[in-house]
Amino acid sequence: MANKFGQSYGLTCLCPIKNGRCETGYDNAGDQAAYDKITRRRIQTLGLHDKSPFAKVPDTYFARLFILNDVFFEQGNEVKRDHLKSKYLVFTSNFHGELETYLEGMWHSAAGDIAEIWQYAVGFDQVSSAADFIAYIKQCQLTTTLFFNGSSDQSLKQQLKSLYIKQAFTEFTLTNQGKPAAELRHNFQQFLQQIELDNLESPSWFAGQYELEDSVL
Incomplete structure (x- = not known):
């Protein structure tokens, strides 16, 4: 349409x-x-x-x-x-x-x-x-003809949260390489609490952000 x-x-x-x-x-x-x-x-x-x-x-x-x-x-x-x-x-x-x-x-x-x-x-x-x-x-x-949506089709807040989680998970992966399974499991549980998956307001990227932050963890 x-x-x-x-x-x-x-x-x-x-x-x-x-x-x-x-x-x-x-x-x-x-x-x-x-x-x-x-x-x-x-x-x-x-x-x-x-x-x-x-x-x-x-x-x-x-x-x-x-x-x-x-x-x-x-x-x-x-x-x-x-x-x-x-x-x-x-x-x-x-x-x-x-x-x-x-x-x-x-x-x-x-x-x-x-x-x-x-x-x-x-x-x-x-x-x-x-x-x-x-x-x-x-x-x-x-009329905007041949319009293509290049996004994930989710709300802006959902997309900003996803970008934040992507960066945070990359940092988590890099800092936890090679750690014992028990420690990794513990750190991952802390990670999930820290990023607050269901909270779209914070922590998250902000509207207009165009580059990675130095660290989000």
């Missing part, structure tokens, strides 16, 4: 940016900055990994923002440009669950960042609530 693969959802939306320049914003040359350039700068200054506003949004596997200026396509041996009437703020996200639930969580988790990023998108000045935001994104949404 388009947009969905298992429990994962692929969201793609194109939000037109207002044409013109901001009366209170200026570029490096001292000229009034175009709305799309202001929006691009705001995207470029967003934090990365666990500092990203999307790390706060529940069940986000992946999220990306960029500005679409024009569309290029091949015609024969030539590359042609299809000039667009507006520049677009493009937002794509892969997440676990249903669209409306995700967008509601996105609004409640990162409303300030959303307002700043989408400020100059056409029609966004009418958005002031989670319900408004859901309706707005749906209006800008494109």
Whole structure:
């Protein structure tokens, strides 16, 4: 099914940016900055990994923002440009669950960042609530065809817990090689208590984590 693969959802939306320049914003040359350039700068200054506003949004596997200026396509041996009437703020996200639930969580988790990023998108000045935001994104949404879920299809918390356990078990294996069976059995029981298999909150990896910790044991 388009947009969905298992429990994962692929969201793609194109939000037109207002044409013109901001009366209170200026570029490096001292000229009034175009709305799309202001929006691009705001995207470029967003934090990365666990500092990203999307790390706060529940069940986000992946999220990306960029500005679409024009569309290029091949015609024969030539590359042609299809000039667009507006520049677009493009937002794509892969997440676990249903669209409306995700967008509601996105609004409640990162409303300030959303307002700043989408400020100059056409029609966004009418958005002031989670319900408004859901309706707005749906209006800008494109069908995500051929969507492939590259994850385990579990919730983000389950996947982060699994990654933590994988690292912890690797450490346990390396530090317990060659030990007598009785000691190994005792250490493994302690290991199971320490990692708390059924606790998805802690200990675990955190949203936005992109590399191994020095040690998790």
